[in-house]
Amino acid sequence: MAGAGAAVLGLLLLLGSPGGSTGPPRDSLREELLLSPLPSGDLAATFQFRARWDSELHREGVSHYRLFPKALGQLISKYLVRELHLSLTQGFWRTRTWGQPYLQAPAGAELWVWFQDSVTDVDKAWKELSNILSGIFCASLNFIDSTNTVTPTASFKPLGLANVTDHHLLRYAVLPREVVCTENLTPWKKLLPCGSKAGLAVLLKAERLFHSSYHSQAVHIRPICRDASCLSVSWELRQTLTVVFDTFSVGQGKRDWSLFKMFSRTVTEACPLASESKIYVDISSKTQENELLEVTPLPLSVHEAPVQGDRRTYAVYDLLSPSLFNVSRSLNVQLKWKRPQDSLDLSTPVLHAQRYVSGYGLQTGEISTLIYNTHPYRAFPVILLETVPWYLRLYVHTLVITTKGKENKPSYIHYQPAQDRRRPHLLEMLIQLPANSVTKITIQFERALLKWTEYTPDPNHGFYVSPSVLSALVPSVIAMKAEDAEQNPLFTSLFPSSDGSSYFVRLYTEPLLVNLPTPDFSMPYNVICLTCTVVAVCYGSFYNLLTRTFHVEEPSRGGLAKRLANIIRKVRGVPPL
Amino acid sequence: MAGARPAPRWLPAAAALLWACCGSAATDGIQDQAEQFFRSGHTNNWAVLVCTSRFWFNYRHVANTLSVYRSVKRLGIPDSHIVLMLADDMACNPRNPKPATVFSHKNMELNVYGDDVEVDYRSYEVTVENFLRVLTGRIPPSTPRSKRLLSDDRSNILIYMTGHGGNGFLKFQDSEEITNVELADAFEQMWQKRRYNELLFIIDTCQGASMYERFYSPNIMALASSQVGEDSLSHQPDLGIGVHLMDRYTFYVLEFLEEIHPASQTNMNDLFQVCPRSLCVSTPGHRTDLFHRDPQNVLITDFFGSVRKVEITTQTVALDPNLVGLETRVPNDEMATEPLKYAEQLPVAQIIHQKPKQKDWHPPGGFILGLWALIIMVFFKTYGIKHMKYIF
Numbered sequence: 003m004a005g006a007g008a009a010v011l012g013l014l015l016l017l018g019s020p021g022g023s024t025g026p027p028r029d030s031l032r033e034e035l036l037l038s039p040l041p042s043g044d045l046a047a048t049f050q051f052r053a054r055w056d057s058e059l060h061r062e063g064v065s066h067y068r069l070f071p072k073a074l075g076q077l078i079s080k081y082l083v084r085e086l087h088l089s090l091t092q093g094f095w096r097t098r099t100w101g102q103p104y105l106q107a108p109a110g111a112e113l114w115v116w117f118q119d120s121v122t123d124v125d126k127a128w129k130e131l132s133n134i135l136s137g138i139f140c141a142s143l144n145f146i147d148s149t150n151t152v153t154p155t156a157s158f159k160p161l162g163l164a165n166v167t168d169h170h171l172l173r174y175a176v177l178p179r180e181v182v183c184t185e186n187l188t189p190w191k192k193l194l195p196c197g198s199k200a201g202l203a204v205l206l207k208a209e210r211l212f213h214s215s216y217h218s219q220a221v222h223i224r225p226i227c228r229d230a231s232c233l234s235v236s237w238e239l240r241q242t243l244t245v246v247f248d249t250f251s252v253g254q255g256k257r258d259w260s261l262f263k264m265f266s267r268t269v270t271e272a273c274p275l276a277s278e279s280k281i282y283v284d285i286s287s288k289t290q291e292n293e294l295l296e297v298t299p300l301p302l303s304v305h306e307a308p309v310q311g312d313r314r315t316y317a318v319y320d321l322l323s324p325s326l327f328n329v330s331r332s333l334n335v336q337l338k339w340k341r342p343q344d345s346l347d348l349s350t351p352v353l354h355a356q357r358y359v360s361g362y363g364l365q366t367g368e369i370s371t372l373i374y375n376t377h378p379y380r381a382f383p384v385i386l387l388e389t390v391p392w393y394l395r396l397y398v399h400t401l402v403i404t405t406k407g408k409e410n411k412p413s414y415i416h417y418q419p420a421q422d423r424r425r426p427h428l429l430e431m432l433i434q435l436p437a438n439s440v441t442k443i444t445i446q447f448e449r450a451l452l453k454w455t456e457y458t459p460d461p462n463h464g465f466y467v468s469p470s471v472l473s474a475l476v477p478s479v480i481a482m483k484a485e486d487a488e489q490n491p492l493f494t495s496l497f498p499s500s501d502g503s504s505y506f507v508r509l510y511t512e513p514l515l516v517n518l519p520t521p522d523f524s525m526p527y528n529v530i531c532l533t534c535t536v537v538a539v540c541y542g543s544f545y546n547l548l549t550r551t552f553h554v555e556e557p558s559r560g561g562l563a564k565r566l567a568n569i570i571r572k573v574r575g576v577p578p579l
Numbered sequence: 580m581a582g583a584r585p586a587p588r589w590l591p592a593a594a595a596l597l598w599a600c601c602g603s604a605a606t607d608g609i610q611d612q613a614e615q616f617f618r619s620g621h622t623n624n625w626a627v628l629v630c631t632s633r634f635w636f637n638y639r640h641v642a643n644t645l646s647v648y649r650s651v652k653r654l655g656i657p658d659s660h661i662v663l664m665l666a667d668d669m670a671c672n673p674r675n676p677k678p679a680t681v682f683s684h685k686n687m688e689l690n691v692y693g694d695d696v697e698v699d700y701r702s703y704e705v706t707v708e709n710f711l712r713v714l715t716g717r718i719p720p721s722t723p724r725s726k727r728l729l730s731d732d733r734s735n736i737l738i739y740m741t742g743h744g745g746n747g748f749l750k751f752q753d754s755e756e757i758t759n760v761e762l763a764d765a766f767e768q769m770w771q772k773r774r775y776n777e778l779l780f781i782i783d784t785c786q787g788a789s790m791y792e793r794f795y796s797p798n799i800m801a802l803a804s805s806q807v808g809e810d811s812l813s814h815q816p817d818l819g820i821g822v823h824l825m826d827r828y829t830f831y832v833l834e835f836l837e838e839i840h841p842a843s844q845t846n847m848n849d850l851f852q853v854c855p856r857s858l859c860v861s862t863p864g865h866r867t868d869l870f871h872r873d874p875q876n877v878l879i880t881d882f883f884g885s886v887r888k889v890e891i892t893t894q895t896v897a898l899d900p901n902l903v904g905l906e907t908r909v910p911n912d913e914m915a916t917e918p919l920k921y922a923e924q925l926p927v928a929q930i931i932h933q934k935p936k937q938k939d940w941h942p943p944g945g946f947i948l949g950l951w952a953l954i955i956m957v958f959f960k961t962y963g964i965k966h967m968k969y970i971f
Contacts, residue, residue, distance in 0.1 A: 092671065129721065130721045133721040133722065133723060134721070134723050136723060137699075137722075137723020137724060137725045137726055138723070140697050140698055140699065140701070140725075141701075142701050142702060142703065142704055144704070144722075145703070145704075155933065156930045156933070159922045159923065159924050159925075159926075160921075160922045161921075161922075161924075162921065163919045163920070163921060164921070164922040165919065165920075167922050181668045181671055181701070181702065182671065183668055183670050183671035183679060184670065184671075184679050184692060184693075184694065184695075184696055185696050185697050185698040185701075188694075188695045188696065188697055189697065207694065208679040208694055209677075209678070209679045209680060209694075211679070212670075212671055212678040212679040213677075213678045213679070227918075227919065231918060232918040232919050232920070233914045233917075233918060233919070234914050235919065383925070383927050385925065385930070413927075413930075413931045414930050414931050414933065432927065432930055432931065458703060459633055459703070459752040459753050459754040460633060460634070460753070473924070473925060474925070475924070475925045497924060498921035498922075498924070506924040506925065523754070
């Protein structure tokens with residue numbers, strides 16, 4: 003009895019002091035939603051969920067996970083990952099009509115990882131990591147192997163804290179054929195601490211999210227400064243989801259938006275585990291005279307921030323403030339346009355690009371990339387990274403870069419030719435873009451014939467060339483100070499900005515679809531049938547002619563009665579008639 | 580374990596009295612015990628659901644597989660115990676007028692895709708090799724857990740396959756086939772490794788009965804949608820989507836399963852009659868000779884659901900009072916001596932002056948070495964060895 007009593011007491015003590023022995027919780031969650039109307043009339047919604055853990059994940063014996071998901075935490079400590087960026091995208095961000103994206107992702111699946119320098123075999127860790135991620139996210143990331151992995155030498159510098167940037171610890175792969183659907187969204191939602199039950203994640207319903215022009219979900223893990231002195235490291239997990247709703251398919255042609263119209267749901271509460279939960283609406287289209295955009299319900303505060311070289315104004319709805327849900331239990335943010343569309347200024351973004359394949363026939367072709375710099379007087383450099391599969395044999399001597407009619411020599415070129423069935427082509431160039439110009443980069447290629455077992459089950463669809471990556475420091479009109487990152491909205495602190503006069507942008511071009519010469523896969527069967535028929539007819543006839551003897555046969559005379567009589571005569575043993 | 584109280588002395592005497600009085604009750608007890616013996620002895624359930632067809636006009640095969648997935652999940656089998664293989668993506672296909680949905684009934688009544696589907700093998704990963712590896716357990720070591728069939732000798736496994744087939748084979752993705760002999764051998768490997776307790780195999784293809792003709796391992800029950808020489812037909816097209824939504828056999832199986840709940844006592848005989856010839860046009864078949872139990876005693880939830888046997892105990896367990904003293908002290912993190920900084924995203928000067936990576940020097944390969952050896956040999960053969968001194 004005494005033993006049982008002591009046990010019950012002990013249990014109560016253990017339950018009564020959850021944090022007493024471990025100290026205050028060292029992880030925090032911030033969630034935010036940014037609604038930005040795009041110049042073309044569509045609406046982009048960007049969700050960001052950031053879990054930040056003030057702990058050292060590479061230390062042994064980490065076993066208690068609270069807000070940071072255990073699946074990813076164990077992955078980081080086992081494979082000694084320093085940074086991990088995985089994105090799954092359906093659609094293409096049209097930079098020219100929609101403006102500069104906050105964080106663009108290429109169509110399909112993209113995975114790039116920086117490993118710690120204590121990793122001995124980076125390729126083996128990369129292969130195992132991509133297999134495990136394919137199980138976590140239900141994507142075919144196990145198709146990432148040496149034929150589509152590259153090691154960039156100048157792009158994809160680490161986004162988190164780094165003292166060593168030895169590029170042989172970096173691996174980058176894109177699977178442009180990857181399809182994104184509900185089965186990728188489900189595990190992504192399961193990584194959130196509140197799941198899809200509370201907070202902003204209740205808006206994430208697959209039937210609305212995939213009925214859009216652009217859907218991109220990503221996971222970014224990186225080490226960041228714990229505080230301003232930056233002497234110790236925290237780990238940050240950002241889950242971002244960007245979706246662009248089309249005016250015509252979803253909005254039925256009207257340019258008025260509301261949360262209910264987009265997501266068929268409204269927000270009722272913040273996630274109880276979140277320390278911050280906000281909705282930002284971009285109302286920068288206000289001019290001095292009168293408002294273009296009306297937002298209901300009225301925002302409690304307005305936030306101004308320099309974002310991508312422009313000073314923008316945002317209406318803020320703080321879901322954790324008690325006054326927000328005073329009027330109604332659910333929050334349905336609505337945007338109404340006061341003026342018609344033609345009065346909206348459509349400013350082209352400073353940097354945008356386009357890529358296409360040209361040529362005719364199934365033997366040769368040419369890949370052309372056009373990069374536009376629309377800044378009126380500033381020139382800036384851009385790094386172009388192209389990964390071309392081995393079966394499109396690039397001819398580097400045909401690489402031509404022209405700007406305004408003249409040849410433009412890149413300041414840095416790194417070219418790694420492909421090895422058949424082992425490695426793809428890698429072309430990295432640092433090109434200076436003069437002000438207000440178009441740069442055209444062309445390179446010719448030849449198509450290879452694959453072995454018949456290497457074709458996919460639907461080879462006439464074509465083969466994809468992964469999008470090329472443009473990384474640039476775009477000069478901005480206004481000064482972009484590197485402020486304290488903790489107070490700012492999450493969408494301003496994606497890329498660490500060191501220089502006040504420019505901001506970093508990473509753009510992706512379109513993926514290309516190229517037809518390879520495909521054989522007729524029914525030919526083995528046809529050949530067998532034809533050969534066997536020919537052999538049977540010819541050889542069989544000859545064999546019969548040579549080995550059979552022929553003799554004349556009496557033609558049988560007809561008549562049923564005669565035949566019956568013959569039968570009776572045969573039975574009697576008498577010769578027939 | 581805490582000790583049980585000793586049984587009171589009068590218990591055996593009372594039992595003997597009861598036994599003497601009610602003889603018929605005792606025979607019922609033996610009957611119950613005998614039935615208990617014939618009830619399935621499985622402890623966990625697995626499901627392997629395979630759709631083998633690609634392209635938009637084979638929408639119905641994906642809908643077939645997803646409707647079985649939906650029923651199996653509804654009756655209790657968790658995603659971790661389901662291996663779902665879909666050879667093409669219909670829900671987010673550009674041709675689908677309602678993205679992220681797969682319908683089984685026309686007029687878009689029932690969305691079998693749902694909101695929390697997890698597909699383990701997608702698109703090009705659905706191959707004969709991967710399917711056989713999943714069944715036999717011979718998978719590469721880095722395969723994630725969700726792609727493995729981790730069954731043991733007390734698992735009941737449901738295997739459902741659908742696609743295009745013929746007499747003795749099933750077509751995978753328009754490029755390869757699996758024959759009934761291969762399938763029977765895979766099941767025998769599973770039996771030898773004791774990877775199942777009982778197996779239910781359902782196939783919905785043309786001439787489906789040919790696929791189970793060659794089974795020879797024990798404890799397998801098989802159902803097929805049509806006999807050899809017959810075609811399985813599709814059910815109804817939806818004019819909004821433009822394709823046939825389901826196959827007839829699986830449509831009626833889905834309607835039958837919609838009425839099953841985890842506690843229902845429906846048995847396999849009802850499943851055999853689910854689609855008579857008038858509804859299905861083809862003749863569904865089944866094979867039970869390898870199965871040791873009578874189909875009458877086999878519950879539908881033995882394979883489609885995940886019914887667990889729960890034993891309630893009144894024993895008490897004492898917790899260790901010493902557990903309170905164990906505190907997890909978080910060790911202090913190391914502090915760096917100087918502030919860490921973020922990397923520069925585009926260090927132009929550093930990139931331009933980057934030295935090109937020195938390619939590792941490899942010794943010349945066999946061909947070059949052989950060529951040089953040949954040249955030297957020919958030279959010395961022609962001119963004699965005495966010329967060596969002029970070289971050195």
